[in-house]
Amino acid sequence: MSDFVRQLNDYRLTTAEILYHLPDHPALLQSYIWQEYDLAPRYPELRKFLDFWEKNLDGPLHSVKVANVPIIKPGETRFADAYLTLH
Template sequence: MTDLARQLRDYRLTTAEILYHMPDHPALLQSFIWQDLDMAPHYPVLTRFLDYWQRNLDGKLHSVKLATQGLIAPAEVRLVAAELRLH
C-alpha cells in the first residue's frame, strides 16, 4: 500500500522516542528515534516493532514517548468579521 493510500485510511505520521538500557552498561540509557505511518490509538506498526525489539535485541526497553500528527486533514475555515475593498 502506498503512503498516500495509508494516509487516506487515517494513518498518521508517528514518532516514538525509545529509551533503552545499553546491553553492556545497563545503568546507562540510550535514545532511539523511530518514525513511520501508523494508526492511532492502537499503533499496530509500532507495536510490531517493539515486539520485535523485545524478542531479538539485547537492550531492555525503559520507556517510549509518542507523538502523532495527521498529515491529511480537512481545510481550516476562518470566519472574517469584515471585508475591506480598495479600488
C-alpha cells in the same frame, strides 16, 4: 499500499522516542527515534517493532513516548487579527 492511500485510510505519521538501557552499561540510557505511518490509538506497526526489539535486541526497553499527527486534514480558516487600509 502507497503512503497516500494509507493516509486516506486514517494512518498518521507516528514518531516514537524509545529509551533503552545499554547492554554493556545498564545504568545508562540511549535514545532511538522510530517513525512510520501507523493507526492510532492501537499502533499495530509500533507494537510489531517493539515486539521485534524485545525478542531480538539486547538493550531492555525503559520507556516509549509516542506522538502522531494526521497529514491529511481539513483546511484551517483563521480570521485576521487586524484590518488595515492604506491610501
